[in-house]
Amino acid sequence: MAHPANTYSLVADIGGTNTRVALADGRQIITGTIRRYSNAKFAGLETVLRKYIEDEDGVDPIAACVAVAGPVRDGQATMTNLDWTIDRETLMRATSAETVSILNDLQAQGHALGHIDTANIRTIVDGPAGHDNAAKLVVGIGTGFNIAPVFDLESGRIVTPSESGHANLPIRNEMELRLCQFVSTAHGFPAVEDVLSGRGIERVYAFLGKEADDPKERSAKDIMAACNDGSDPRAVEAAKLFSGILGTVCGNLSLIQLPFGGVYLVGGVARAFAPHLTAFGFADAFRDKGRFAGFMGNFAVHVIEDDYAALTGSAAHLMALSGQN
Structure with a gap:
């Protein structure tokens, strides 16, 4: 089922083994859009997100935020057990979103408080x-x-x-x-x-x-x-x-x-x-x-x-970036 363009946010929770991706309507995760991908089957985050967008009928998200199990500095994330480049440029290229953000996974959990x-x-x-x-x-x-x-x-x-x-x-x-x-x-x-x-x-x-x-x-x-x-x-x-x-x-x-x-x-x-x-x-x-x-x-x-709290937090963070606290 096709999604309206420039309406939903794309959020992802990147672990050492799997990446979970979903669409969010404001702070609300659209549960039917949650998908899990094995990191070992992909060369990097960009290919995961492109696969997700394809699986969701070419959805065109207005914003994107990923939560990463590792330190984030100057818009770039590093992961101990995963040799992927995760930065703002990669995220923008993969999603074509107007607003993008990268969070540490615990930061995403913090942004979820009050929305669980x-x-x-x-x-x-x-x-x-x-x-x-x-x-x-x-x-x-x-x-x-x-x-x-x-x-x-x-x-x-x-x-x-x-x-x-x-x-x-x-x-x-x-x-x-x-x-x-x-x-x-x-x-x-x-x-x-x-x-x-x-x-x-x-x-x-x-x-x-x-x-x-x-x-x-x-x-x-x-x-x-x-x-x-x-x-x-x-x-x-x-x-x-x-x-x-x-x-x-x-x-x-x-x-x-x-x-x-x-x-x-x-x-x-x-x-x-x-x-x-x-x-x-x-x-x-x-x-x-x-x-x-x-x-x-x-x-x-x-x-x-709530196993999906990091996704909720990523969505809440994007809402705050847009001025909707």
Whole structure:
């Protein structure tokens, strides 16, 4: 079915393995237009987007925004696991759109806040409701780890990028020190995402095997499945250790950013852990800040369970660029 020209926006969420593309009518994603493409089958983003436009009967978008799993600087994105050129010129050439933008994927998630169905937001730590313009914090836990602070100013929303997953992992006790030493073999030092990510939970599981003198490896998917059905006590122990460290890191980040408007966990690993975080000690670790423990009650923590939030955020960002906040 042909789409009207210069009416819809094209939005894309580019991961290391797949790219999802959709059309948006204002901030609303047109769900029937969402398509997924395997990156391995394409030479670059331009060929993906041209294929999408062909699949959508030659749609002529008025604007385009892509969210990229990697740092964006001066209109150009780089991705750790994907050798693609992603820049404004490529995006304009591929889509013929009048307005184009490139965001880090966590920035896109930040722009989605306030435009997500509340049914897709799970609260795991209660806190007072902040005023509409209170700072917020998006924390992404998936293939990697990263954050994006969200500031709503009179001039509009600002979502600042970061590479927080590459900061040093905090240490609270002797076991966590040994865990840091165990994971530091990956990159020469213990980074946050060496533990708080999909591959991170696999490392925690392997570490516990070493601690028990019973080395064993399992995939993140299998660890969570075993945690859900209780078939592997080590999987449960790994999830508890993971949840406590995640609580500590999120608490530290909250003291740095003061997100009185809430902390929002996003990503596949965050969604998988959501049913367990409360029981596995996330809230206790989040608030374990000594004399500031009471102050930590100012920050609510939620999990966003909308898998298309980055697409919604990209659409919302384009609306803001057009002056429609």
